[in-house]
Amino acid sequence: MAKRVTGPEIEKLIQLLAKVPGLGPRSARRAALHLIKKKDQLMGPLARAMGEAHDKVKVCSRCGNVDTIDPCTVCTDDRRDQSVVIVVEDVSDLWALERAGAMNAAYHVLGGTLSPLEGVGPEDLNIRTLVDRAAEGDVREVIIAVNATIEGQTTAHYIIDQLAGLDVMITRLAHGVPVGGELDYLDEGTLSAALRARTTI
Amino acid sequence: MAKRVTGPEIEKLIQLLAKVPGLGPRSARRAALHLIKKKDQLMGPLARAMGEAHDKVKVCSRCGNVDTIDPCTVCTDDRRDQSVVIVVEDVSDLWALERAGAMNAAYHVLGGTLSPLEGVGPEDLNIRTLVDRAAEGDVREVIIAVNATIEGQTTAHYIIDQLAGLDVMITRLAHGVPVGGELDYLDEGTLSAALRARTTI
Numbered sequence: 001m002a003k004r005v006t007g008p009e010i011e012k013l014i015q016l017l018a019k020v021p022g023l024g025p026r027s028a029r030r031a032a033l034h035l036i037k038k039k040d041q042l043m044g045p046l047a048r049a050m051g052e053a054h055d056k057v058k059v060c061s062r063c064g065n066v067d068t069i070d071p072c073t074v075c076t077d078d079r080r081d082q083s084v085v086i087v088v089e090d091v092s093d094l095w096a097l098e099r100a101g102a103m104n105a106a107y108h109v110l111g112g113t114l115s116p117l118e119g120v121g122p123e124d125l126n127i128r129t130l131v132d133r134a135a136e137g138d139v140r141e142v143i144i145a146v147n148a149t150i151e152g153q154t155t156a157h158y159i160i161d162q163l164a165g166l167d168v169m170i171t172r173l174a175h176g177v178p179v180g181g182e183l184d185y186l187d188e189g190t191l192s193a194a195l196r197a198r199t200t201i
Numbered sequence: 202m203a204k205r206v207t208g209p210e211i212e213k214l215i216q217l218l219a220k221v222p223g224l225g226p227r228s229a230r231r232a233a234l235h236l237i238k239k240k241d242q243l244m245g246p247l248a249r250a251m252g253e254a255h256d257k258v259k260v261c262s263r264c265g266n267v268d269t270i271d272p273c274t275v276c277t278d279d280r281r282d283q284s285v286v287i288v289v290e291d292v293s294d295l296w297a298l299e300r301a302g303a304m305n306a307a308y309h310v311l312g313g314t315l316s317p318l319e320g321v322g323p324e325d326l327n328i329r330t331l332v333d334r335a336a337e338g339d340v341r342e343v344i345i346a347v348n349a350t351i352e353g354q355t356t357a358h359y360i361i362d363q364l365a366g367l368d369v370m371i372t373r374l375a376h377g378v379p380v381g382g383e384l385d386y387l388d389e390g391t392l393s394a395a396l397r398a399r400t401t402i
Contacts, residue, residue, distance in 0.1 A: 003305075006274055047252040
């Protein structure tokens with residue numbers, strides 16, 4: 001804003017809100033005004049929730065999930081089959097797979113993908129801890145659920161190499177046509193994969 | 202999420218973030234993960250900024266702007282021409298006009314528009330205080346800058362009636378073609394208004 005029209009505290013709030021993904025400078029102002037209007041119903045509780053999350057959040061030392069306890073809710077859930085470990089790039093992938101609700105398994109969050117260009121090597125990811133987990137003998141299956149990108153697949157190959165020789169089954173997500181997807185909009189790679197992996201009806 | 206995969210504090214944070222305009226349930230999760238990753242650079246400062254804004258924010262008793270002081274930054278700015286008052290529906294309109302930077306005037310925030318259907322009458326808006334301000338004798342011009350909607354125009358007419366008899370000039374924003382706008386995409390009302398208000402070159 002050219003001239004100041006409100007207090008520095010509110011301008012600071014707008015500046016910080018603009019750094020939240022999904023909010024730009026314009027929507028940060030709208031969000032700030034909404035928070036001000038819902039001062040006691042939303043801004044107060046959100047400030048407290050953020051403060052509490054800030055103080056309590058930790059990364060699970062076993063699987064890399066974020067939680068307020070360590071080991072995390074997933075690792076300590078004995079109704080899950082802890083012998084099946086789904087390997088994901090990021091915590092957001094863990095959450096996405098849980099929303100699908102298809103598996104009742106444990107997870108392992110790598111924290112990214114191998115990227116020599118960006119200087120991300122194996123030691124920067126939670127790969128050592130995955131191999132250690134698999135070597136302990138309690139893991140029956142490791143499901144590689146990294147993104148179907150070049151970086152993801154490179155990382156998958158590295159992990160498969162590291163797990164070689166251990167007594168675990170290694171699987172990966174199926175490639176194919178997304179449910180609800182239209183063939184016309186899909187790339188050739190996906191269509192080829194879907195054809196190769198065709199199933200009988 | 203079907204099963205809990207993280208602590209209740211983090212789920213609470215996601216729930217509250219989803220209520221911020223601009224963020225839905227999916228982007229709230231992404232925002233929460235980003236905040237967790239930027240715990241000390243963003244989540245902590247944002248929690249403090251929200252807490253501080255929550256404690257300090259007030260509505261200016263003179264013009265209806267939101268600020269941390271009362272009267273607000275705009276009302277106490279003696280480099281502004283306080284004898285010109287721009288009447289807007291909402292604080293967001295005040296901020297939008299200030300970004301344009303075209304006027305160095307004072308403001309009056311109505312807090313909405315008249316809406317008999319929704320039970321919003323003149324006493325629910327800051328109209329009485331506007332008339333009082335105009336009656337004090339220090340106001341030379343009142344610029345009606347409400348939205349060009351039916352509700353906005355109804356409210357404008359009511360305000361003009363209330364200001365009748367006072368020694369103030371009443372003006373309104375010009376209608377016309379938006380700068381950068383294409384005629385083909387504009388409605389007939391706007392085009393008619395732009396033709397009627399045509400200017401010599």
